[in-house]
Amino acid sequence: MKYVIGVDFGGTNIKLGLVNPKGKIIRRARIDTRSYFSSKAKLINSLAQKIREVMIAQELCATNISGIGIGLPGLIDPRKGIVRFLPNVPGWRNVPLVKILERSLNIATFIDNDVNLAALGEWQYGAGKGADSLICVTLGTGVGGGIILDGKLYRGEGYVAGEIGHIPINEKGPACNCGGSGCLERYVGNQSLLKKARRCLQNKDITLEEVYALANQSNSKALALWEETAVHIGNALVGVVNVLNPRLIIIGGGVAKAYKHLKKPLIQTIKNRSMQVQSRMVAVRRARLGDDAGILGAQILMKDLTTGAHTKHV
């Protein structure tokens, strides 16, 4: 096993890490995504340049690198190496990112959904160690999920599995951007949480950080807001637990910062409402790796590609 370059491609920042064979990030770099909103080509050039810099700084050449793994926030075709659509980065539609980077760097490159890579990272190096099946939920503006089943990343037929945020939790729930209604994200996505917080706390400028701080000071309205949020998430996960009978649920993403307020009602809802065997077997934990999950996940992906695991669709 050689070194791997892991890239967490976000709408705000692109974070790179050089990962050694033991799964340690030994060098990092960062690109401000927004500075390149005007040009895809310049952004890709800048990414290739940063990768070269990281390699040079560690005195590594292409033959020392087994691959580059990139997690992106959107619709990805990992088999064809094409970024289909990034909702938060203007102009990114049908970009053959793998082909462009491989030509430029001459290193095998692989792309996937960022939540899938985060799930792989948490599974092997973080909160999911030892679990053979888990759901890694990311709570933020969007609510997503990465799924490991029987020791393998599950991507779905069109590589879009894991949309935990679009589980309907009420038949007559509010309409969702996705075209459905009553989706979990409509109750606990950042926008909905903020709206609710601003109404409950009668402060139209409050941020989620402040709602979190208020809960830490035992503000009853803020505490109730997090509790309500946890119960919604729990109700959606009851269906997942009953259908997939996983060993573990990992809670990550920005909103997971409030995990200490979410934890009790979340676990209670899942444990009390799920079926007996499922409920007994499943544990709920907070994600451990933060932003590094995706970078480390890239290493797992490369390892699996070289050993032939997880390659069904790729």
Added chain:
Amino acid sequence: MKYVIGVDFGGTNIKLGLVNPKGKIIRRARIDTRSYFSSKAKLINSLAQKIREVMIAQELCATNISGIGIGLPGLIDPRKGIVRFLPNVPGWRNVPLVKILERSLNIATFIDNDVNLAALGEWQYGAGKGADSLICVTLGTGVGGGIILDGKLYRGEGYVAGEIGHIPINEKGPACNCGGSGCLERYVGNQSLLKKARRCLQNKDITLEEVYALANQSNSKALALWEETAVHIGNALVGVVNVLNPRLIIIGGGVAKAYKHLKKPLIQTIKNRSMQVQSRMVAVRRARLGDDAGILGAQILMKDLTTGAHTKHV
């Protein structure tokens, strides 16, 4: 590949089939389960005897049979070969069925949940041919499901995956026997359907067969009942489709007899409320094999066991 004995072990009947290597059932037998409610031992003896009779009738001996596969309606431990619990057959708790039959018949025996075997059967020989991932839903007194993902039966960590009937579809829904609330089964399980039908149609003795017949005669209340049922099922499946991104949903079980009345609102609900890519990829079909699905599924299970597929947990 040799012959396989497939057994569909139901609370009312036990159906046996001798399956040839091409997946054809060439001889059948049946046992009335209720006649043996008083004694587990007698029921198992009778099953072994029927298996012997089927083999003798075809002039086959143990060496011609690659295995016996049995699907049972309850909590099964396929790895240990133990029937943990059958809710509808008195006294069946922790029965080491595999050990007993293997001693008696000297043929490798395998047990699994009946819905899992039905899913395997439909996948290879029925409505699911060619699909790499599917959910096979069974509608009846209970609402269950078998899951094929990436070309493999998915059982879950405790072999209890697939509980489609216990997906909550409303946060404030009615309490369910499983301990949860708002579960799909509370809306569309036979008992709930009958209750609703008797109220709507103001006939306290009506059967579901009669509700089906009334719908065939365009009775508007009966039609509305099936439509409402289809929408509930669809709403639960939207979550499954968004999370698992399968190629196919197969609808089977007793209630699927009303499929022609369920079909349109069911497909509409799934297509309109699921996310774009998921919705475009998923097809919905009626199960094709009826009672034979489980018997044929046993053959697939045996084939996979001999070739080393699906054996992770067994």
